Amino acid sequence: MSTGSLDLSPAGHASPAGTQLRAQTAMELKLMLRNGEQLLLTIIIPTVLLLLFAGAPIADLPKPRIDFVVPGVLALAVMSTAFTGQAIGTGFERRYGVLRRLGTTPLPRALLLAAKTISVVCVEVLQVALLCVVGLVDGWSPHGNALAAVALLMLGTVAFSALGLLMAGTLRAEVTLAAANLVYLVLLVLGGIAFPLTDFSDGVRHVLELLPIAALSDGLRVVLRSGGSVPVHDWVTLLVWAATGGLAASRLFRWE
Amino acid sequence: MPAVEVLGLARRYGSVTAVADVSLAAEAGQVTAVLGRNGAGKTTTVEICAGLRTADAGSVTVLGLHPGDPALRHRVGVMPQGGSGASGVYPSARVGEVLALHAALHSDPLPARALVERLGLTKAADTPWRRLSGGEQQRLSLALAIVGRPEVVFLDEPTAGLDVQGRHLTWELIRDLKVAGVAVVLTTHLLDEAEELADHVVIIDAGIVVAAGTPRDLTAGAGDELRFEAPAGLPLGDLTARLGSGATAAEPSPGRYVVTGSITPDMIATVTAWCAERDVMANRLTTGAGTLEAAFLALTEDPT
Numbered sequence: 043m044s045t046g047s048l049d050l051s052p053a054g055h056a057s058p059a060g061t062q063l064r065a066q067t068a069m070e071l072k073l074m075l076r077n078g079e080q081l082l083l084t085i086i087i088p089t090v091l092l093l094l095f096a097g098a099p100i101a102d103l104p105k106p107r108i109d110f111v112v113p114g115v116l117a118l119a120v121m122s123t124a125f126t127g128q129a130i131g132t133g134f135e136r137r138y139g140v141l142r143r144l145g146t147t148p149l150p151r152a153l154l155l156a157a158k159t160i161s162v163v164c165v166e167v168l169q170v171a172l173l174c175v176v177g178l179v180d181g182w183s184p185h186g187n188a189l190a191a192v193a194l195l196m197l198g199t200v201a202f203s204a205l206g207l208l209m210a211g212t213l214r215a216e217v218t219l220a221a222a223n224l225v226y227l228v229l230l231v232l233g234g235i236a237f238p239l240t241d242f243s244d245g246v247r248h249v250l251e252l253l254p255i256a257a258l259s260d261g262l263r264v265v266l267r268s269g270g271s272v273p274v275h276d277w278v279t280l281l282v283w284a285a286t287g288g289l290a291a292s293r294l295f296r297w298e
Numbered sequence: 299m300p301a302v303e304v305l306g307l308a309r310r311y312g313s314v315t316a317v318a319d320v321s322l323a324a325e326a327g328q329v330t331a332v333l334g335r336n337g338a339g340k341t342t343t344v345e346i347c348a349g350l351r352t353a354d355a356g357s358v359t360v361l362g363l364h365p366g367d368p369a370l371r372h373r374v375g376v377m378p379q380g381g382s383g384a385s386g387v388y389p390s391a392r393v394g395e396v397l398a399l400h401a402a403l404h405s406d407p408l409p410a411r412a413l414v415e416r417l418g419l420t421k422a423a424d425t426p427w428r429r430l431s432g433g434e435q436q437r438l439s440l441a442l443a444i445v446g447r448p449e450v451v452f453l454d455e456p457t458a459g460l461d462v463q464g465r466h467l468t469w470e471l472i473r474d475l476k477v478a479g480v481a482v483v484l485t486t487h488l489l490d491e492a493e494e495l496a497d498h499v500v501i502i503d504a505g506i507v508v509a510a511g512t513p514r515d516l517t518a519g520a521g522d523e524l525r526f527e528a529p530a531g532l533p534l535g536d537l538t539a540r541l542g543s544g545a546t547a548a549e550p551s552p553g554r555y556v557v558t559g560s561i562t563p564d565m566i567a568t569v570t571a572w573c574a575e576r577d578v579m580a581n582r583l584t585t586g587a588g589t590l591e592a593a594f595l596a597l598t599e600d601p602t
Contacts, residue, residue, distance in 0.1 A: 047412050050471075050478035052449040054406030056372040065402035069388070069395065076390055135388065139378060143386025146348060146376040148403045148446070150368065298350075 056148030066149060066157035067164075074127065074165055083226065084122045084169060088115045089176060095236050096180055103238065112177040112184070113262035114235035116191075117198065119169040121233075121255050124162050124199045126226045129206035132158070133218035136210060142298040151297075162203060166195070185269035191262055194272060197280045198258040204287030205254070211295030229255045251275075254283040299362060301326045301450050301481035302347055307356035308505075309342050316342040318505035320356070324498070326449065329472060329482045331496035333489070335598060339505040340485035341379055341454055347483065348376040348452040360450060372404055375448035377439050379455050380432070385439050389428035393419055393438055396427065397445060404446035413441050418467055432459040440468060444475065451475065453484040457491060469495060493590045503598040516593045524557040524566065526583040528573060537572050541565060550595060561585050 056062070074080055092115045094100065096108040103110045135141050144154060174182075209218050231237065233255030239247045250256050257279035261272040300323035307320040317339040324330035332340045345351045347358055349365035358365050361373055378386050387396055397414065401407035414420055417437040422430055430438065436459055443451055456472070457465045472495055475482050486492055492499050493513050501509045501516070509516055530552035537547045537557075545559025557569060566585070573580045 048408060048416055048474070050408070050444065050447065050475050050480065052373070052478070052480060053447045054372065054404050057403055057405045062403050065399050069391065069399045072395065073388055073390060137384070138389060139384035139386035140388055142350060142384075143376070143378060143442075146350065146371065146374070146378075147400060148372040 059150075059153060062149050063153050063157055063160075066154060067160045070157050070161035071164055074123075074131065074161055077127075077131070080127045080131070083126055083223075084119065084165060085172065088119045088122065088169065088173060091115055091118070091230075091236055092173060092176055093180070096177075096182075101237050102241075106181070106183075108177060108180055108182045109184075109267045110238070110263065111236065112173065112182045113266045114259045115173055116170060116195065116262055117233070117255055117259035118230060118235045119173060120166060120195055120198045120258065121202050121229065122226065123165045123169065124202035125206040126222045127165075127206075128158065128162060128203060129209045129222040130219050132207060132210035133213065133215040133222075136296075136298065137215035139298065145297060159203065162199065166199065170195070184266045186265040186267075187269075187271075190265045190272055194258060194261045194265070194276075194280070197277070197284060198254065201254045201258075201280050201284035201287055204284055204291050207295060208287055208291040211291060211297075229253065234259045252279060254280055257283075300324055301361055302330075302483055303357075303359045304343070304347065305357045307343060307346060307358060308354050309339075309346060309351065310354055315505055317346075317353075320500075320502060320505070320507050322500045322507065322510065324450075324481050324483045326481045327476055327479045328497040329476050329484065329495045330498045330500065331492040332483065332485045332500050332502060333487070333492045333496075333594065334485075334502035335487055338487075338502045338598075340487075340502055343502065344452050344454050344483060344485050345378075348374065348378075350376070350378070372446055373449045375443035375446060375451040377443035377451070377453045377456055380436050380439060380458060385435060387427045387435070387439070387442070390426050392424050392426050393430070393434075394423040396438065397441055400442045401445045406447060407445050408447060410445070413445060416467075416471065417441050418464070433461055433464040436460055437464060437468065440471070444471075444480075448480065450481045451483070453482065455485055455487075457486070457488070465491075489591045489594055499590070501594060501597055508597045509593070513590050517590055522559065522561045522585075524561050524569060524583070524585045526555050526569070526573075526580040527553055528555060528578050528580055529553060532576065532578065537569070540568055540572060 092111055095103070095111045209222060213221065232250055233253055234250070235255065239250055239256060242250060257276040261276035264270045265272055302324040304320055304322045307317055309317040320339065320343050322330065332343060334340050342351065346353050347360060347365055349370065360370055363370050393414065394410065397410045401410050414423055417440065419434060419437055422434050427435065436456065440453065440456055443453065457468050460468060472482055472484070496513060499511065499513055499516055500507055530549070534547045534549060541547065541557065541559065543559070545557055545565065547555060547557045549555050570580055
């Protein structure tokens, strides 16, 4: 052989699932944390909103303002990572043929999805930790059952991931980019994150309450602000979005 | 049993027939070149073999299995066609990272550093994919296809966009893969590449195999020839009459002349004398068996 050392003779198997999952997750995480626009959506905007809405008299919020705002930005954080970031990232992976190429490697699709999920959850943990610390420093006093809050965040993650992957797997990458950002902006205003849904007329409010982001922020708010238990309709709303989104994504997602 | 066996393959996209009838066999330890013009059906054929597309008709087996079989994934390496921004690599991932990821999916991968060095990518190891030159992207793409030490590799236009040096690096690596016992299937529209590398050439035109064999088989068919270049449009009827004994002169492309028949020293003298009478230089005058190019052009000529 011309430059010696390299033995090209066929050998080996697929590596164990754990090794594959670790490698793929590390790559997904690196790419997410390296992406400036994504960090803007996932870290900077929620943090700025938290400080802004808690401090300045921007909207007519129930007092203490911080107790209203923190649950909202936690919901926004979940949406930004599980939905917006994932939809855009996956859309472009599809467009660039990354998913197609990975399909020719020993990495099973289930592990690819698992890696995506784990990296989304890792980023969310970072976001939630950051927002909670900033909130606590700013005088936030959380109540209620932390487990219920975590369960809500997880169900929200499933619902938003399903919707993000549905979008990424069916639309062109450029359309996904525009649409995912638009949805983020619209839901930021209409989803009960920073502005209470009670600001809207009853008819509009009943429609908006059916949004996953509204259910998530409302549920978090009920738990963390007053220590109440999550309203059934919030669970149901999130479950329905998760189930229909997941079903649609698994049926309609095109890998290339 | 061949490593890759394709029988009567067909594939349409809507009303367009990409592949009409392709059969081929690729053996371990050999380079099989699928040669054809752009749009001949090469990529579709290879993508079906690589499990990236499904066939409408015909059968394909790779190492005795259906191309989509998950058990093949670690045994087969695929280099998709580059360009059009869809070569299958994360744009912001660095060379070393992508290679490490693909290596980690296999139990016994090639040493990444040696592979990077071998492909002349050492200096680019920390460069993100999107900032690589087209040639570097192609070489990394090749590295990803072979890092798992596959038994079969499908390389779709592996040297497209490469400079001379990159092309030779790639050719050398492909030769080494072959020596190591890998079945290499590549597509190319470059005749010299097929002639240089391939043990077996399959010429595809309009989705159909028009010829297959060793480069030598294919060029033997082109027979004895005398070729030369001269200004276009010389009156060949006169030359053919002068040559006699079944030899014919033709101008397959402007300024390129081919005389077929049994070539004798006397005949060469006739041709050069005929040129001299017209005060015309016969450049690049060669004789002997045809080149693959001649065979290829003859086989894939448009019926005009």
